[in-house]
Amino acid sequence: MDRERGGLSPSKALLFGAAVGGVLAADIATKLCVQSSMHLYQQIDVIGEFVRLTYIHNPGAAFGIRIGAWSRIVFMLLSLVALGALLAMYWFTPAHDRVRLGSIALICGGAIGNLIDRVRSADGVIDFIDVGIGASRWPVFNVADTAVTLGAIVLALSLWKEEQHVGRGT
Secondary structure (H helix, E strand, O other), X not given: OOOXXXXXXXXXXXXXXXXXXXXXXXXXXXXXXXXHHOOOOOEEEEEOOOEEEEEEEEOOOHHHOOOOOOHHHHHHHHHHHHHHHHHHHHXXXXXXXXXXXXXXXXXXXXXXXXXXXXXXXXXXXXXXXXXXXXXXXXXXXXXXXXXXXXXXHHXXXXXXXXXXXXXXXX
């Protein structure tokens, strides 16, 4: 396969592996720190009540979405399917498209981090970042969720930009 069109190249694999590994290391380290230094449901103000640490387990998907007793298995399977699709996208992304490779790596690193939690415990994913004012709060999340969200936004923008570029015939 032509290296410029996709496939494997040392620089491509290095960028991807470093980004996935960095996200995964940060996610695992922060979750272990929270587990070892806080008790379940404990809250610690970081920036007043606007940003605080709140240790919870989320047995559902993002924002606490649950689909019943099979949530854990379904979300593990969906994670594996998503990772497969993302790895295919990685394979076909040219080595020079660092923005797209980085965004795919962020999503993969976050997905793997949360998948590890689901495999490890029936309690669900460890969440702890709690942002809001008073009772108006964003659902509690973690480093993996942040990486998936940022990666998805950048990937969507990258794909949109490519579509605009192709649509103009340039």
